[in-house]
Amino acid sequence: MNSAVRYYSQTGNTRKLADAIAEVAGVTAATTSSPVTDDTDVLFLGASVYWAGIDSEVKKFIASLDPKRVQKVVVFSTSALAERAFPSIEKLLKARGIAVSQDNFYCRGEFKFMHKGKPDAADIAEVKAFAKKVLGI
DSSP states (O other): OOEEEEEOOSSSHHHHHHHHHHHHHTSOOEETTSOOOSOEEEEEEEEEOBTTBSOHHHHHHHHHOOTTTEEEEEEEEEESSSOOSHHHHHHHHHHTTOEEOSOOEEEEOOBTTBSTTOSOHHHHHHHHHHHHHHHTO
């Protein structure tokens, strides 16, 4: 199974999750500025939710995806206040004709004085277990 991990992270919270998923998948996590050019069975896509929703960089990345190359996207996300990025990302991917797994991962992320230390070791262990489940390992 070919997998890839892409993420957008302003504060580093989502990157922590991306690196943990990539470790399980045996790939290197890359930012959304790195296009997916190979045929990919599972693309793990990470984003944060900000006041205005998901960042425009994530939207541009989704618009750049080739539905013939990416079989399925699995979403993971962090946020301090807003809820998960899944609904917004799912809508954009479906509009592009790209399958989206209903299994998605979310945890709180540290922002200023809120959620200190998040994602923490327990969150990292959970996202690794999530990745193993998705990949069937």
